[in-house]
Amino acid sequence: MAENKPLAGMNILCFVGDLYEDLELWYPKLRFIEAGAKVIVAGPVAAVTYKGKNGYPCKSDVAIDEMNAVDFDGLLCPGGFMPDKLRRDPKVLQLIRDFNDDGKLVAAICHGGWMPISAGVYKNVHVTGSLGIKDDLINAGAIWENASVVVDLNFVSSRKPDDLPDFCIACIDVLSRMKR
DSSP states (O other): OGGGGTTOOOOOEOOOOOOOOHHHHHHHHHHHTTTEEEEEEEEEEEEOOOEEESSOOOEEEEGGGOOOOOSEEEEEEBSSSSSHHHHHHHHHHHHHHHHHHHTTTEEGGGGGGGHHHTOOTTTTTTEHHHHHHHHHHHHHHHHEOSSEEEEETTTEESGGGGHHHHHHHHHHHHHHHHHH
C-alpha cells in the first residue's frame, strides 16, 4: 500500500486565518492526507475556527507561534484575504525563511504568494500567482510565468483554484522527491 501513499510519514504545515480561500486550503490538505501525509493547520490562535472567504470553517490545530520548520517537510500557503494579514506576522515570515533555507517545500497558490514575497524568498525564483499580485511578485524579484503551476527547486506556485489539480500533483511530486 506504500506505493499509494507517497507522502507516508511526512508532515505538512498549513497556514489558516480569517478569510482564507476555502478551496486553496481544503483541496491540498485533503490530497496530502490522501497521499499519506499528516497536515497540521496553524493559525494565529490554536483551536480557533476561522471562516473562509466562502464561509467554510477551518479549525486551527496549533498556534503559528508554536511552530518550527524543523518539524515539517513542507509548507502550504493558501490564498484569500488571509495572506495580507499573516504576512505581517514576523513568525510567519521566519517560518517561510526556515523552510526555504532547509530546501523544504514552500507551496503558495493565488494570493498565498504574498507571504513568501514578504519573507524575501522569491528573488530569482520562477513563480506564478494571482494576476492581482503579479506586479508584487515581479517587484519582489521573482520571475513571473502565466502557467497553471510553476515548480522551481523547492517552490511550487499556482494562480487560482482552477489550477489546484496541477498544484497538488506538483506538490506531491516535489515532496516525494525530497523523501528519497
